[in-house]
Amino acid sequence: MNKIETQAWVLCDGQKSEAWETLFKKETISFDDISETEILVEPLFGGWEANMSHALDRKPLDLCRKRRESKVVLGNSGIVRVLKTGKKVTRIKEGDLCVFFAISHLNRNGCLDTYFAFGYDEPGSVGLLAKQTKVREEQLYLIPENSKVPLHQWSIISLRYITAWSNWKVAKGCLEIVLSRKECPSPHVFGWGGGVALGELLLAKEQGFKTAMIASTDERLEYIKNLGIMPIDRRRFPDLNYDLEKLKLDASYRKKYIASLKIFRDIVNEVTEQEGVSIFIDNIGLPVYSATLRVLGSPAIISTSGWKEGMNLDTIRALECLDRHIHVFTHAGRLSEGEEAIAHAEENNWLPQDNYPIYDWEDIPQLIHDYSDGKISSYYPTFQVNPI
Ligand SMILES: NC(=O)c1ccc[n+]([C@@H]2O[C@H](COP(=O)([O-])OP(=O)(O)OC[C@H]3O[C@@H](n4cnc5c(N)ncnc54)[C@H](OP(=O)(O)O)[C@@H]3O)[C@@H](O)[C@H]2O)c1
16 A cells, blocks of 8 residues: 655653653654545644643653554644545545544444544544644535635634534533523623633623633733623632642641632622522633532533543532532534534634634744743644645
8 A cells, every 4th residue: 555654743652751842753754545435634724732732741641652652643623625535535525625523433423432532542543733644534524615714713613612512502501401591591601711611601602691701811811801701810819729638738728728719709709799600611620620619509500521630520419419510521522513613603703813823833842832831822822734
């Protein structure tokens, strides 16, 4: 079989103690030419996703070890141009511009069937940090012709917004089952930081909910305000960083945590006029989970698709039952939800309205540093792989 050679940023296998800078390299890679059902593509823009930084940290997963490969190419969000299609491909043709959706296997309900994600832990997959890669037909959504959405912004839809669409749909549906709009015409929706939460809050605002989002920099707070969402400054409760062991053993930590918790609760009570939050989008996890549960109303929803800062959480089941809290968990989106999200973005301008920086191919290591150092104020760090 012919081989395709291309340039890629690869993450090499290494010891746990080795810094990612020594393991992340630009190299020529090769893979088998496409089969009858595959499609050769060139990525144009990609989104730097939190999972890519988790992969470089090799936490919670060491991908080379898990995939039993000495090198992996990351990248599971972005847009691509089609270069060549296999004989059995029917819906996609050469030259098409498509939103990439990083599914590996679907079950018959259209949900991800395994824990594998393309460009992440799916063995053999070559992610979008390569000048060329090969994908399958169901992984591509056509970008609408003459789209009003600037091309690079479709890379936001690719993962963060499809995830947001799916999670919001379930969270809102759950609230509607337990609380009618007649009883509560304009419920409060809050979100901790991040591009997925922002996507959901924009949907909530569009649908008549009162929205608030928490952030920790002046630029982000200003940006959130300009989107018509109430900004809440996380720096006002700097010690809201839950650690059960420290709470038990460290009196000074406990004092500071309780003080921050009180400020956080007071702010939420003021904003919601003592009603509590009806839907809280929490993709952060451990440091904020306990506080999030305390500011929910009753009934209310806590909704998540992420675990940025910790995924093992303690829940007091009795309290959650008494307060009628529904816990929503979703992952990415179902196949049909990708189509819905794309149509909604095109028709309703559901986009972050953000002048975010686009890093060049050569500057990807700089992007990674800037993202982890908190220097990128945008929730949507983007990189360019090939020229348009
Ligand atoms: N399941 C899926 O399909 C899926 C899809 C996409 C993303 N995710 C996951 O969802 C999580 C969020 O991703 P994202 O892309 O929306 O956002 P992100 O780029 O990971 O940013 C998250 C935001 O969290 C805030 N933050 C960080 N540490 C915090 C802390 N200790 N307490 C409170 N806020 C904190 C920061 O905002 P401020 O400092 O401004 O507050 C930051 O901007 C990640 O873990 C990601 O892997 C899952």
